Amino acid sequence: MQLNQSDREEPFAESDHVDRVREQWRQQWPELDTGPLGVVGRVGRLREFFDRRLEEFFGAYGLTRQAWDVLAACRRAGRPYELTPSALSAALMRTSGAVTHTLQRLEYAGLVTRVPSATDQRSLLVRLTPAGKRLVDKVAPKHLENERKLLSTLDESEQEALANLLKRLLFALENPSR
Numbered sequence: 001m002q003l004n005q006s007d008r009e010e011p012f013a014e015s016d017h018v019d020r021v022r023e024q025w026r027q028q029w030p031e032l033d034t035g036p037l038g039v040v041g042r043v044g045r046l047r048e049f050f051d052r053r054l055e056e057f058f059g060a061y062g063l064t065r066q067a068w069d070v071l072a073a074c075r076r077a078g079r080p081y082e083l084t085p086s087a088l089s090a091a092l093m094r095t096s097g098a099v100t101h102t103l104q105r106l107e108y109a110g111l112v113t114r115v116p117s118a119t120d121q122r123s124l125l126v127r128l129t130p131a132g133k134r135l136v137d138k139v140a141p142k143h144l145e146n147e148r149k150l151l152s153t154l155d156e157s158e159q160e161a162l163a164n165l166l167k168r169l170l171f172a173l174e175n176p177s178r
Helices: 017-028 035-059 065-076 085-092 096-108 130-150 156-174
Strands: 112-116 124-128
Touching (some): 065 085, 065 096, 065 112, 065 124, 065 130
16 A cells, blocks of 8 residues: 655654654664664564563463464464464474473363374374363453554554555565565
């Protein structure tokens, strides 16, 4: 979505940490173009802020964000709510070692179980237990409401515009040959 100059709002007037960093660079090295910091710096700071808030939220349910991601991925897979460990690693963009560690904790908590694959006798599938499904079904609406609160400064059209811009950027980074 391309915005015309007349469609754009005035820049946000308040100064933030990224503005202060850019100003420090401008004072020390005026010819250095710090424009990318306006986006990359803020996205990084938002990620840290979101991660902290999401960890707090999931902690109230005895989960970490990584554990939630595994449970939610299995739930989204549909009945029988199972995935291979490698599919989980790929979907979550985490190493197999990190996923294995999370799976061990979830299995110990009785939220997932490992079951033999019907098609490959050498592999195990990760399946939500009934308790794991109940927990996901309880937490998912509350999680989305929490995310809605995190974005509440932006109205619906601003959120949609931001989502589309981020989608375009992410698509280009994930598909460099296109």
